[in-house]
Amino acid sequence: MILKSLRGVALLLVVLFFMFPIFWIVVMSLQTNAEILSLPPKLIFPPTLMNYTALITGHLKTSVGTLNIAFMHNLWNSFLLSALSVIVALVLGVPAAYAFARYKFRLGEDMAFTLLSLKFAPPLLVLLPLSLEFQRVGLDNTYIGLIWIYQLITLPLILWIVRGYFEDASPDIEYAYRVDGHSWLKGFLKIAIPLARPGIAAAGLLAFIFAWNNFIFALVLASGSKQPVTLGALAFVTASGIQYGQIAAAVVLSIIPTLAIALYAQRWLVEGLSLGAVKG
Known part of the structure; x- marks a missing residue:
């Protein structure tokens, strides 16, 4: 029973190790640039879809104006x-x-x-x-x-x-x-x-x-x-x-x-x- 539990914990740690970069990328995609660059990193934040909207519409708003992307x-x-x-x-x-x-x-x-x-x-x-x-x-x-x-x-x-x-x-x-x-x-x-x-x-x-x-x-x-x-x-x-x-x-x-x-x-x-x- 103990061996089975240890195996489950080890498998969970391996999954978390390999899935963490994907999780972090998804989290970053729901943040603004300011929130991404903040120190320490924010784990609690109001999610935004503006990054996905910019990709789908092809209009990226920057500090120097709107950039058209394809x-x-x-x-x-x-x-x-x-x-x-x-x-x-x-x-x-x-x-x-x-x-x-x-x-x-x-x-x-x-x-x-x-x-x-x-x-x-x-x-x-x-x-x-x-x-x-x-x-x-x-x-x-x-x-x-x-x-x-x-x-x-x-x-x-x-x-x-x-x-x-x-x-x-x-x-x-x-x-x-x-x-x-x-x-x-x-x-x-x-x-x-x-x-x-x-x-x-x-x-x-x-x-x-x-x-x-x-x-x-x-x-x-x-x-x-x-x-x-x-x-x-x-x-x-x-x-x-x-x-x-x-x-x-x-x-x-x-x-x-x-x-x-x-x-x-x-x-x-x-x-x-x-x-x-x-x-x-």
Whole structure:
């Protein structure tokens, strides 16, 4: 009984430790700048929604006047770029993962490792040549260019997670399906894909979160109306000071989409990662 109570207390302390930054950000988003900067910090205060109102309406009031911001448009950009990047990565990565898992061919492992190495390469290593090439072909500061550059984040992740899941799934069902006279494509679409669905869902969700949180690619290759939410927060560093309340509200609004998707897809995420999807 005592051991069970100690376990519960330890678990509560761990949860509080990891949840406290989120709690503090939410508290800051409901305060004015003066209350946030007050010493000692105020735990009892009249909450205000002015920070959220400024983000939604796009009008930020400062000591030097009203500043127009496009945070909601940045939020939409993040969703658009992340969603389309994941869709493209799934279309390209799932068949490639199946090929790497089911077939052994010359230089196959080298190709797979090369794709994986793109995930771990420093972004600045590839950004300069890609930026120059994008300017040459007209993809600089475009949605298409950003979606393709986001493949450096999403494609290797999806490829290796889904590959491990295909390797864990027995190929016998597919062979039996083909013996009945069905084509390889039908076997892939009707047998392999449904068997790997939890792993594909988990990989897609993780890729979406990584793409959503990306900062450096958009910083170099996007400007103005193409910037995602990770860059939109820079608008709150103004000549009159740093708008901490708006930054906190922006953080809260920016984590809501990924949190909602993660909660909705929690079953597939847990199932996909627990049944061998991270094997590689």
